[in-house]
Amino acid sequence: KLESIGFQWSPRPINNPLKWDEMFEELQSFKTEHGHCNVPTNSGKLGRWVATQRWHYLSLKGGKTFRMTDEWIQKLES
Numbered sequence: 001k002l003e004s005i006g007f008q009w010s011p012r013p014i015n016n017p018l019k020w021d022e023m024f025e026e027l028q029s030f031k032t033e034h035g036h037c038n039v040p041t042n043s044g045k046l047g048r049w050v051a052t053q054r055w056h057y058l059s060l061k062g063g064k065t066f067r068m069t070d071e072w073i074q075k076l077e078s
Helices: 017-034 045-061 070-077
Strands: none
Touching: 017 045, 017 070, 045 070
8 A cells, every 4th residue: 555655665775786885895994994894783874784784684594585686695795
């Protein structure tokens, strides 16, 4: 019913490849600086992004469907 009135489940574009790569680069910088990828969830945009990627990844491994490319999965696993 919500879709019939134009409701958008995600008002922002999700899984934008350019934005994803930008955030991944931020994660790499964080790892270089701190020696790990355990970004606190409350540390702003990067923390929220990391938490979301973990949730999507674990959901995918659990059999759910999300729009994550094979390339993104490989980068996260590396």
